[in-house]
Amino acid sequence: MSVNVAVVGVTGVVGQEFLTVLAERKFGFTGLKLLASSRSAGKKIDFMGETYTVEELTKDSFKGIDIALFSAGGAISKEFGPIAVKAGAVVVDNSSAFRMKDGVPLVVPEVNPGEIKKHNGLIANPNCSTIIMNVPVWPLYKVNRIKRIIVSTYQAVSGAGAWGLWELDEQIKAYAEGRPIVKNKFPHQIVNNLFSHNSKVSENGYNEEENKMVWETRKIFGDPKIMVTATCVRVAVPRAHSESINLEFERPISVAEVREILRSAPGVTIVDDREKNHFPMPLEASNQDNVLVGRIRQDMSREDGRGIEMFVSGDQVRKGAATNAVQIAERLV
């Protein structure tokens, strides 16, 4: 079977990671088309022993393409996603453009792989913080329904794009060299600081990132009743999001049960060494697909044994974006 793949937004952080993950997972493509804006067109990219030329994304880019991996922002997805579908491709879209749209599967392969086949040409890749939370929470949910999630995040700058990484790096160097710290795109200084997630705050006081964690989790779990509240914070970390997660279960659950379930859960690695004070950290979660889970303990603010606290770190460029999309593509083939 021949599979022609297009990567849209190949010069971005996630676009680059699409290539890394396709190679690592030995994704069996026949042809590969690398697409980006006119600014990047003509750029050469060496990949798996071949040299590819980045092409400008146009209406005619998708002829003969079977699978298009999009990560070029919501506006590009809205414009070119339907064009790619019309040309016969299945689009796996990393933007938020179609995630909450009826008829568009929103998929974390460890959670709801059955949704993939229901697509009408478009499959949405969830928000990175949502994926990182859903991977370890779902296997617990399956055993003992979770009624409520209270999450606070510690999000890496690369979640904002390559410029976020550059901005942190530049501010670190400015600070170290005693130069003035210049803000470019982030609304506030990030080195030696942290701030509420830099997405628009909506009417209800939650920002877009937080609303995504709430609404997307409901859709992915297929449970419109699960209650979620999130506080999303940007921290001075280059890569991998961390999350402090408080879970309320339907029935009592023990730490031992949680460990037992997570030990065999796909996409999860338990890092929970109380003796050595060694728990999930972004530094160790970076550049791997598994979500690290630790600090697993009985919530001492409940007397009914229905609460669990845990802390997770996951690479939002990989499992939070590129790996998740490629996993979906694998199941399409």
Next chain:
Amino acid sequence: MSVNVAVVGVTGVVGQEFLTVLAERKFGFTGLKLLASSRSAGKKIDFMGETYTVEELTKDSFKGIDIALFSAGGAISKEFGPIAVKAGAVVVDNSSAFRMKDGVPLVVPEVNPGEIKKHNGLIANPNCSTIIMNVPVWPLYKVNRIKRIIVSTYQAVSGAGAWGLWELDEQIKAYAEGRPIVKNKFPHQIVNNLFSHNSKVSENGYNEEENKMVWETRKIFGDPKIMVTATCVRVAVPRAHSESINLEFERPISVAEVREILRSAPGVTIVDDREKNHFPMPLEASNQDNVLVGRIRQDMSREDGRGIEMFVSGDQVRKGAATNAVQIAERLV
């Protein structure tokens, strides 16, 4: 009235801040004795137009002292606190040595100032994260009892002492200059990373810092039934702790009510500009006494209107330690 003050541990981060705060608040002392370990004895410190010589802390240091501000660690407090009391001083102790001891008031002046007069020579200054949480939560609690608090922290390195600041700074410079990043006292790299609070993890899976937030809040609020769960995390921030706080009230409460209460609450500044995405940040909370409070919103994971989410930042060296102790001393005079 003559008031002779001793500062124990004057060369530490909090010790230095004791002096800054005493000067700022024009604390009317008659005499001032600066005490530290033999290592620092003989060091000169210029303060309010005078030059003081640091003296070695000994059993005889407290003759004639009325108020002794201690911040030299639990072991020093345990050994020298009772000696100072026997010599006639009232000790305001910033360590955890006596906080949970019966008969020792544990005081946040904005919360339970009435406890101060019940002292038997010793008054304990609460844990920094606890103070920063208690200042904005108490005025809400007074109006509508809070039954449960779920908190996740983003704690500055200086909470660990001057060496924490030095270690972050050194790692930032090493990273910027491309040198290897060396861990000294923190168990893990802090630049470009974060990790679970570096205190011992106890039997219940909570670390000491988290247990302090739970137990101290109960004692300060005088409410053994208030349920608290905390997740404490160290982040790459030099100064000021931030906390994501989820509150469950006895009765429904609105965002408008919370704002109204906090607007006139002592020690609180509301920073909650949704339009400009401007909320509490450690950079802005540093070097001031008030706790910044923002991200105030109705908890969307509850349908009964009894939940509030908020995010706070407070300077843990000032209000979390030195300022709180000096405020107690002011009320003693």
